[in-house]
Amino acid sequence: MRTSSGWSRPIAVMLVALFAAGLPSAVDARRHPSTGLRTVAYAQAPPDFTFDAGRGPQSLAGLRGKPVVINFWATYCPPCNDELDTFEKLQTEYGKAVDLLTIDDEPPGTARAYLRKRGVDLPVVDDPGGKIFAAYSLTNGGGPIPVTIVVRPDGTVSYVSIGEVTWDELRSAVTATLPAPPTLLPPPRAVSPVLPGRSAT
Template sequence: MRTLLFILITCLSTFTRAQDAEALFAAKLTDAQEKPASLAGFRGKPMIVNFWARWCSPCRDEMPEIRALENKYRAQGLAVVGIAIEENSANARDFLKAYEIEYPNFFAGARGTELLKALGNDKAGLPFTVFIDRQGKLIGHKLGRISRSELEAAADALLQ
């Protein structure tokens, strides 16, 4: 139990008081078919949302870990979502195929920077991962590459 608590504290060391994730649910995104999309359909689900870009080396490094997490926790009700801080393009879609990413991914384009800031990432750095509980509260975030153990600790906490 202490180990799990330590991992949670380490993983979510950027905790601030829980804040509403409404900016995320209200964001205007596009899906892989270039149609307008939003995350409103994910309300009420525990979520891990990862912001990425093709040119971001740590983003590429963590994608297999996030894919494995989504495969492991999907049946338990955890929603894993990716948001690209770039425009929807054939190159971006090919990138997702190359990494065998099947969990939902959306494209924020130039609006992505403002969304990052609204969720607590003042520097708008990548990668950036947020943790949202069933009540739609942003309970933590991590700026920088996230490890499998950090992801699993966050998933376990969100699913309790």
């Protein structure tokens, strides 16, 4: 599990070690009874919030009907930056079937400028005051990031990754929230009619 935080290095190393020992990582989050975030619980709706990611004012609750992937990150966080390709791949593979929100706690425009420089196109939600971070038990500039949350179409949490998430982990978590493809039945077998007095061939 790779995380970044605003703590001093010795304290951060100690706390992250304790955190990793007692809380779910990207690997075991789906089977751990706790998400590791005080205000987020599996099978429950996460804290709602309003945002504008470039398409006008919206709310998380208003996105119900398809899966939502929420990523808390910052440009100063190395493992967060290493995840960017994973989220680009998510958009490429799933398109409009999945909503993606990347939430950054830096001054407005910082994340967008960084993404432009890297040639990455992701929807960004600015949270300069840290209100959304705080609602999700991530103190502005102090909690471990990145954190990725997958929300089912019904608005409940299905997966939480604390630390850098891999493509395989994210794809598996997202796919689990999508409707199963319809079962294709084999076409009916043609049967020759049997005439009276004759056996079928």
